[in-house]
Amino acid sequence: MPLESRTLRYFVVLAEELHFGRAAARLNIVQPALSAQIKALEVSLGTELLHRSRRHVELTAAGERFLIEARRAVAQLDHAEEVGRQVALGKAGVLNIGFVGSAPFAKRLPWVISRFRRDWPDVELSLQEQNADDQMQHLHERTLDVGFVRLPLPGSLDGLRLLKRVRESIMVAVPASHSLAKASQLTPRDLVNETFVAAMSHESAGWAATLRQIGIDSGGNAPRIIQSSPHLATVVSLVNAGLGIALVPDSLHSLDFDQVRYIPLAGDHHTSDVAVLIRDEPATPLVANFLTVLDQFDHH
Structure with a gap:
């Protein structure tokens, strides 16, 4: 007969009291029932x-x-x-978070991760750098719980939901020796004949759209792209090497390269949005707690 946890608890209490009456009182059962349980345990084990x-x-x-x-x-x-209870309340378990490579430079992701670790220290955070396309797939497959993406997305939102956008202005990263490096602000028309280093990946659909819009706004041709990289940080390093200029979100000016200057791009419509992506369904307790911390950021 397989042992039951109740029987083990009965035995432990009886072994501590060494008195059937006191043990039964502690367990809030009648003494004959306790005697029967212990006898059955001995029979099952084949020993007194x-x-x-x-x-x-x-x-x-x-x-x-x-x-x-x-x-x-x-x-x-x-x-x-206890672990089961904590997981049910969203106080323990594993929260899988995806993020595009440039997201950690924006204020929201580092702040939220730090605050969530402080508020929910027993939750394990699994942080995974993934492009937006992979994040969408993994959210559908339930191997990811929350994603941080840059807009626009490469596919349909079917079954997913966007929330908590952070809008970043776009800067022009130029080599320090460039003729535009001393400008306080640039317009699309200033960039007509420039050579660009561009972020080209699923993450960077927004940058491709912005480059096309610059061509439209300036009345010129599509910008010339001499070099590309799937990572914005690499793009800035190529600008530092003098290969061309680049469009980057404002948060990337924290990348302090000696030979790069960051200049604001005029126009309110030239922006880059970082958004949070979740499944379009009632949130699990873990995800709900994470979203609560996101709400705290909005009031921070």
Whole structure:
């Protein structure tokens, strides 16, 4: 007969009291029921755990050894039950977060991660750099819980939901030796004949659209792209090497390269949005707690 956790708990209490009446009172059951449970346990194990007399109860050698293992098993069960309760409340477990490579430079992701770790220290955060396309797929596959993406997205939002956008202005990163490096602000018309280093990846659909818009706004041709990289940080390093100029979100000016100057691009419609992506369904407790921290950021 398989052992039940209830029977193990009964035995541990009885071994501590060495008195059926007191043990039954602690367990809030009648004494005959406790006696029957302990007898059934001994039959199942094929050995006596207790020496009984009218005046005295004591553990046998087998009982003493079994008590060690029973206590260990009960402690593990108690721990498992507590973990289950904590997970159900969103206070424990694993939260899988995806982010595009440039997202950590924006204020929201680092602040939210730091605050979430402080508020929910027993939750394990699994942070995974992924492009927006992969994040969308993994959200559908339920191997990802929350995503940080740059807009626009490369595919349909079917089954997913966007929320909590942060709008960033766009800067022009230029080599320090460039003729535009001393400008306080640039317009699309200033960039007509320039050579660009561009971010080209699923993450950077927005940059491609902005480059096309610059061509439209300036009345010129599509910008000339001499070099590309899937990572915005690499793009800035190529600007530092003098290969061309680049469009970057405002947050990337924290990348301090000696030979790069960051100049604002005029026009309110030249922006880059970082957004949070989740499944379009009731949030799990873990995700709900994470979104609560996001709300705190909006009021920070």
